[in-house]
Amino acid sequence: MYDKTVRRRRVVLALLVVLSLILLTAYFGEAPSGSLHSVQRGFLTVISPIQDGANKALKPVRDLFGWFGDTLHAKSQNAQLRKQVDKLRREVVGERVDQQSYRELLGMFHLDNQLSVADYRPVTATVVGKSPNIWYSTVTIDKGTTAGVQVEDPVINDEGLVGKVTQAVADGAQVSLINDSSIGVSARLGATGATGIVQPKVGDPNDLLLQYLPANTPVNKGEYVFTSGTVASPDDSLYPRGIPIGQVTSIDEESAYKSVNVHPLANLRNLDVVQVLTAARGTLPARLSAVAASLPPGQRAGGETSAAGQLASTSGAGG
Amino acid sequence: MSGSGVSPGLLARIAALSVAIVFFQIGVVSEVPVFGVTVDLSPLLVAFVGLLCGSTLGAASGFAVGLLVDLALVQTLGLTSLVLTLVGYGCGRLRELRDPQAALTPLLVGAAAACAALVGYSLMQFMLGVDAPVSLELLRQIVLGVLVDAIVALPMWILVRRCLIGGLPDDPRRRRRRAYTTGGLSPLSRA
Numbered sequence: 241m242y243d244k245t246v247r248r249r250r251v252v253l254a255l256l257v258v259l260s261l262i263l264l265t266a267y268f269g270e271a272p273s274g275s276l277h278s279v280q281r282g283f284l285t286v287i288s289p290i291q292d293g294a295n296k297a298l299k300p301v302r303d304l305f306g307w308f309g310d311t312l313h314a315k316s317q318n319a320q321l322r323k324q325v326d327k328l329r330r331e332v333v334g335e336r337v338d339q340q341s342y343r344e345l346l347g348m349f350h351l352d353n354q355l356s357v358a359d360y361r362p363v364t365a366t367v368v369g370k371s372p373n374i375w376y377s378t379v380t381i382d383k384g385t386t387a388g389v390q391v392e393d394p395v396i397n398d399e400g401l402v403g404k405v406t407q408a409v410a411d412g413a414q415v416s417l418i419n420d421s422s423i424g425v426s427a428r429l430g431a432t433g434a435t436g437i438v439q440p441k442v443g444d445p446n447d448l449l450l451q452y453l454p455a456n457t458p459v460n461k462g463e464y465v466f467t468s469g470t471v472a473s474p475d476d477s478l479y480p481r482g483i484p485i486g487q488v489t490s491i492d493e494e495s496a497y498k499s500v501n502v503h504p505l506a507n508l509r510n511l512d513v514v515q516v517l518t519a520a521r522g523t524l525p526a527r528l529s530a531v532a533a534s535l536p537p538g539q540r541a542g543g544e545t546s547a548a549g550q551l552a553s554t555s556g557a558g559g
Numbered sequence: 560m561s562g563s564g565v566s567p568g569l570l571a572r573i574a575a576l577s578v579a580i581v582f583f584q585i586g587v588v589s590e591v592p593v594f595g596v597t598v599d600l601s602p603l604l605v606a607f608v609g610l611l612c613g614s615t616l617g618a619a620s621g622f623a624v625g626l627l628v629d630l631a632l633v634q635t636l637g638l639t640s641l642v643l644t645l646v647g648y649g650c651g652r653l654r655e656l657r658d659p660q661a662a663l664t665p666l667l668v669g670a671a672a673a674c675a676a677l678v679g680y681s682l683m684q685f686m687l688g689v690d691a692p693v694s695l696e697l698l699r700q701i702v703l704g705v706l707v708d709a710i711v712a713l714p715m716w717i718l719v720r721r722c723l724i725g726g727l728p729d730d731p732r733r734r735r736r737r738a739y740t741t742g743g744l745s746p747l748s749r750a
Contacts, residue, residue, distance in 0.1 A: 248615070249614055249615050252615050252618060252619065253614070253615075253618050253644070253648050256618050256619065256621075256622045256640075256644045257641065257644060257645070259622070259637075259640075260622065260625070260637045260638075260640040260641035260644060261637065261641065262637070263626075263636045263637030263640065264635065264636065264637030264638055264641065265637075266636075266637075267635055267636040267637060268635060268687065276636055279630075280629075280630055280633050280636065281633075283630040283631070284630075284631075284633060287631055290582070291582070291585070291586060291631075294582050294586045295586050298583070298586050298587045301587055302586075302587045302590050302591060305587075305591040306590070306591055309591065309592065309593075367590075368586065369585040369586055369589070369631065369632070370585060370589035370590055370597075371585075371589065371632045371634065372584060372585075372588065372589040372597045372598070372599045372601075373599070373632075373634070373639075373680065374596070374677075374697075374700050374701075374704070375680060375681070375684045375689065376632065376634050378632060378633065378634075380585075380631075380632070380633075406633075407633050414632075414633045421689050441694075441696070446595070447696075509592045509595075509597075510590065510592070
């Protein structure tokens, strides 16, 4: 009897471990259109409405817990933000002049439309689920393909870039955040216009790395980092140009390239409402963004204010 | 439990509790950071199911909870299942071999389960080729993760125990212990 129990216990363990390994190997090896991925998408389709309902029902509980944390956080942020406001006020004066020259340049290139987030057909969505794991920075939102959300669509909130859509079903989608190990965003520094790639600092959810900057690029602490609007080629823009990503916190000197630590502006740990920019690549806004991104750095000045400035206004409309 | 048959009632209780905890985790707990990390209830749930029901049910519930988490969060299928299966089995074996009864057992088991899950998960990620340094920040995240999981281990233990206790068969060892601590069986029970 005892032997039988021991044998059964071991068989069950071995069976479950082998099953896990088979799933792991098959999932890791197959393409995103494979059968296991389809099963996952099917499951997401089924649970999206449930998650949405549960999210609404449990919102008061979440808000209650969040209130304590937010209060403590707000106090420490207050002094920091006051300093920042003073600094930004001084910068705004300079930006106004740059903005004027930018408008003139747009006219020269016959780009009558001012680039803004509204041109990218933003769809406002609520975050209904989040991974607790430090290795996966993903959230689930309550809008899917029926609302026009597609895979690879950029996601923002009122603070800055949040991530991109990596899975989409009818009534829900999965968003990989900018601190997810699978994400790389083409970015540039606000002051110099030097471009690099923003990648997550895996294991540290509060930090990003702007890598591959030319070694002689002057970088200042506190400087803003924006999306550059290009990915592989100027015509293949994934993120609109000029969306704020983060602020430089420290600089790492390297031999051939410079990399800087960037603190994301969006509070990725406490996302509630986000906007998915659903305008497909190849549409007018995407083409405008690509053309604007191809302008020489000196002529681009002030460009980020158009998209970045819209974030605050869209947040007001979208919650 | 390990030798006897498992009642459908107990399986239903474990399944319902698992689904409820996973959805609560994804929808609420993950949204509330504590000390910069989020509490992960799934290793605690699996550990306590193992501690109450034995290694076989511990491993099975670990696999099921892991699969549910991976499916719901669109993560690599099988990864969480593998880690939680081993956590559930380990906690079940602890019960079968030692049957610890100290008041702090749930706290220690919860912390150990969280630690095993976090370290196991990180190791698996490294083995799968995620390009990340073993930084101090990563270690800090793991230590803080274990700490916050240990904080919620006792309430979680009470919840899991309360939900499953009605479905557990009366264990002869526990009956003996109860009889011993209450000064023997009552005349009514001897009758």
